[in-house]
Amino acid sequence: EDRAAWATAGHLAHTFDRTRLVPTARVGLAYASGNERGSTYRAFDPLLPNVHEWHGAMDLFAWSNEEEANARVAAAPWTDALAAVEYRYARLAQPGGAWRSAYLSTIGTVVGNTKGELGHEIDAMLRVLPWASLEVEAGYSILVLGDGARAILSQSQSTTPSLSHFAYTQATLRVP
Helix, strand or coil: CEECCCEEEEEEEEECCCCCCCCEEEEEEEEECCCCCCCEECCCCCCCCCCCCCCCCCCCCCCCCEEEEEEEEEECCCCCEEEEEEEEEEECCCCCCCEECCCCCEEECCCCCCCCEEEEEEEEEEEEEEECCEEEEEEEEEEEECHHHHHHHCCCCCCCCCEEEEEEEEEEECCC
8 A cells, every 4th residue: 555644843942941830942844644535645643642741631632643733831839849831722634534532543533524623622731740759740631522433433433522532640650
């Protein structure tokens, strides 16, 4: 099968290191081609995706058949802590193509779909390092589903939600 897929992404960040709380502001854009019907496969599929770093805490978006804009503000409320809030708007590059999660599993496809909006995701997180070898992080995310996401989910569910929530707590122990 012939392949003709491509993707691009960029982030611009600035840390205000001479102010209290050392805030960092970041904006970004991403595009990854989606598949159109035909003999050439056009969906960009990253081989080793970084699932949590660039596509939100819910892992509902991937660098595949995606158009995305995002903004993040982070600050250090005290020593050895980081708090952040991130907003992301995502839509399908090809509305009739597959919606894939960050793990590249297909959430769904609706052939002939003309609605590309997946939705608006807002993430909040707090990371604390109580000891040098222990990191504890907690977060909450909400996704306001767009018309495209609801069209895809309605194919596999009897009712389609308008919101999706996700909360997590994670502890990481580093052994020297």
